[in-house]
Amino acid sequence: MPVGLNVFLIVVIMIPAIGLVVGWLAGKIMEGQGFDFWTNAGFGALGSIVGSLAFGFLGLHFLGLIGVAIKATVGAAGALAIANRFKKRQGG
DSSP states (O other): OOHHHHHHHIIIIIHHHHHHHHHHHHHHHTTTTSOOHHHHHHHHHHHHHHHHHHHHHTTOOOOHHHHHHHHHHHHHHHHHHHHHHHHHHTTO
């Protein structure tokens, strides 16, 4: 498989897919404070992409599925934490 296609598959498919799962799990952990399933999954997917980019900009590169999962988890948890803070501030 060409390197460009491999990177594309990781960025477009694997990172958001892991983010969906991580967002769902974060919603379960934050029971009563989180959002519904689709909102948690969406924030998880978005946060996983942002987290992966942030780790790249910081020069921290993790390889393999475990590395992608770590970056996605950190990004998704950050996105959900920020979203919950805004939700509480607005009285939601």
